[in-house]
Amino acid sequence: MTPAPVLIDAHHHLWDLDQRPQPWLDDPTVVTIRRTFTPDDLRTTATHPIAGRRLHGTVVVQCMPDVPETEDLLALAEQEPLIEAVVGWADLTSPAIGETLDQLLAGPGGAYLRSLRHLVQGETDPGWLQRPDVERGLAAARDRGLCYDVLVRSHQFDQAIRLAERFPDLPQVLNHAGKPDIARRELADWRRQVQRLAAHPHVVCKVSGLITEADHDNWTTADIRPVWDILLTAFGPDRLMFGSDWPVANLAGGWNRWAATVDELLTDCAEHEIHAILADTATAFYRLPAPEEGDVAADGATHTI
Numbered sequence: 001m002t003p004a005p006v007l008i009d010a011h012h013h014l015w016d017l018d019q020r021p022q023p024w025l026d027d028p029t030v031v032t033i034r035r036t037f038t039p040d041d042l043r044t045t046a047t048h049p050i051a052g053r054r055l056h057g058t059v060v061v062q063c064m065p066d067v068p069e070t071e072d073l074l075a076l077a078e079q080e081p082l083i084e085a086v087v088g089w090a091d092l093t094s095p096a097i098g099e100t101l102d103q104l105l106a107g108p109g110g111a112y113l114r115s116l117r118h119l120v121q122g123e124t125d126p127g128w129l130q131r132p133d134v135e136r137g138l139a140a141a142r143d144r145g146l147c148y149d150v151l152v153r154s155h156q157f158d159q160a161i162r163l164a165e166r167f168p169d170l171p172q173v174l175n176h177a178g179k180p181d182i183a184r185r186e187l188a189d190w191r192r193q194v195q196r197l198a199a200h201p202h203v204v205c206k207v208s209g210l211i212t213e214a215d216h217d218n219w220t221t222a223d224i225r226p227v228w229d230i231l232l233t234a235f236g237p238d239r240l241m242f243g244s245d246w247p248v249a250n251l252a253g254g255w256n257r258w259a260a261t262v263d264e265l266l267t268d269c270a271e272h273e274i275h276a277i278l279a280d281t282a283t284a285f286y287r288l289p290a291p292e293e294g295d296v297a298a299d300g301a302t303h304t305i
Contacts, residue, residue: 005275006056006291007049008084010282011175011208011243012042013063014076020069030251037247039080045246048256050263051274057084059243059286061149061175062117065089067100074109085114085286087149092118092137101144114286116141117149117175120156129159130166138167147171147285150203153179157193164200171202173285176209176245180227183215191230198234204285205235207262207277208243211252219252221261228265237273241282 015022016036025034046055060073060083070088077083086109090100104113120128128134138148150160150172157178164172174197180190197203207228214223231240242262246255266274283290 005051005053006279007053008242008279008282008288009042009046009055009058009244009246010241010286011061011206012058012246013248014038014042014060014073015063016072020064020066020072022063024063030248033247033250039076039082042246042255043082046244046255046259048259048263050242050259050278051266053278055082056279056291057288058082059085059087059114059282059288061087062089065091065119067091067104070104070113071107074104074107074112076109077112078109083112084288086112087115087117088113089118090116090137090141092116092141093131093133094137095133097137098140098144101140101146105144113146115147115149115173117151119151120159121151121153121179126156127159127162129163135166138163138170142167142170147173149173149175151175154181154190154193157190157197160203161193161197161200164197164203168200168202171285172204173241174203174205176213176243177205177207177227177231179209179213182210182213182219182223182227185223187226187230191234194230194234198239201239204239204241204281205231206243207231207240209245209248211258211261212245212248214252216252221264224261225265237269237276237281239281240277241285242278 014037018036062070067090073086073088077086088104090097094100104110141148148170152160178190178194180187210224210227211219244255244258249255249258282288
């Protein structure tokens with residue numbers, strides 16, 4: 001069967017503040033997103049098509065270094081058709097990491113757990129990802145068939161590169177393209193680091209979180225294009241995946257404005273390249289259900305996480 005021309009959002013968040021606090025939302029600069037966001041909010045918000053495709057499925061990503069939040073997201077994925085995979089959190093430094101992962105995988109919605117993520121961007125240790133206890137945890141994830149979402153800032157690329165070198169059998173995806181400094185247009189060092197990381201074929205990259213690294217109020221497609229072009233050259237379309245980083249993206253324009261921007265950036269891409277970026281790379285990396293012909297869409301900067 002011919003694959004359906006669907007759109008996968010490979011990076012978004014959900015939170016219910018009545019059920020679980022999100023202390024990072026206490027920052028006064030994120031007051032506009034300090035409320036509960038549900039799958040229905042995403043479904044009704046994400047209406048702009050990209051290359052004629054409408055939202056079909058998503059990957060929901062943890063916000064908190066908290067196993068109960070991951071359990072909540074897995075249970076939600078079991079009930080919510082829009083969610084096709086979960087990127088969760090577990091304490092990689094814990095001697096009990098194997099048992100924790102086994103419990104998550106065996107629990108409600110455990111089959112949706114496809115990757116782990118830690119907010120390395122907030123760690124001050126310049127070698128956090130190379131700590132022996134962290135590497136033991138990463139090996140436990142790898143041995144259970146999980147991937148790893150790499151969340152680093154541009155000055156932490158050396159950690160990500162060493163991770164790629166030391167774990168060639170652990171599929172890795174760079175979140176938010178490593179957070180290039182779009183607002184100040186300082187891309188030279190970031191470009192060199194991206195090229196180094198992209199030399200490792202088991203590492204892919206999310207085209208996500210870029211608008212919150214730009215001037216929130218004044219960015220244009222022209223500000224994003226240099227980063228887009230560098231990523232296309234470094235990784236190639238077969239190793240890039242679209243992500244919205246919604247609802248954090250609301251700080252800089254929202255889901256639909258980002259979708260319209262990606263739609264414009266894809267203008268010069270071939271159809272097979274568009275399919276890779278909008279669906280195929282995410283489907284392969286997160287082992288999502290392969291869409292079939294006749295499938296339909298699911299209708300009816302500093303703070304990028």
